[in-house]
Amino acid sequence: MLGPDGLPVAPEDELHVAFIRLFRRLKRMSTMGGLDPALAGVLHEVACSAPIRVSALADTLHLDQSTVSRHVRSLEQLGLVERSGDPEDRRAALLSPTAAGEDRLATIHSHRRALFRSATTGWSDDDRSQLAWLIDRLAQDLDARARVAAASATTTENS
Numbered sequence: 001m002l003g004p005d006g007l008p009v010a011p012e013d014e015l016h017v018a019f020i021r022l023f024r025r026l027k028r029m030s031t032m033g034g035l036d037p038a039l040a041g042v043l044h045e046v047a048c049s050a051p052i053r054v055s056a057l058a059d060t061l062h063l064d065q066s067t068v069s070r071h072v073r074s075l076e077q078l079g080l081v082e083r084s085g086d087p088e089d090r091r092a093a094l095l096s097p098t099a100a101g102e103d104r105l106a107t108i109h110s111h112r113r114a115l116f117r118s119a120t121t122g123w124s125d126d127d128r129s130q131l132a133w134l135i136d137r138l139a140q141d142l143d144a145r146a147r148v149a150a151a152s153a154t155t156t157e158n159s
Helices: 011-029 037-049 054-061 065-077 099-119 125-158
Strands: 081-086 089-097
Touching: 037 054, 037 065, 037 089, 037 099, 054 065, 054 089, 065 081, 089 099
Parallel strands: none
Antiparallel strands: 081 089
């Protein structure tokens, strides 16, 4: 692939451009079940990690706690998330999806599966599996790099 200057583009730059193109198209095509994408992401994580405290949710999502609290309030107002008392700490609350929240996630996931199934109709099962494996490998490598960077930052702060 050649860049706008006519010079070859490095593979990591091709990957970056490909992901940007993919994310833009997915954002444009995905309805998120009528939810803002940020709320859909928070709802998904609550469902995967329930019951979970807001602070732990913020850590998991790598977002500021005030941002996550605002998203959780919106999800509560929509009837998609509920709070319950934390038996280990009466001051804290635990978040869980409601039945309506689980239904909304099922709708979102169904729409996404249909979108990917439609886009890869002409692909072999091996091609789809290989792409999934490579994306997962990239995600794991990005997580590993983030852990190393966080550990390095902590070591530097403690020095």
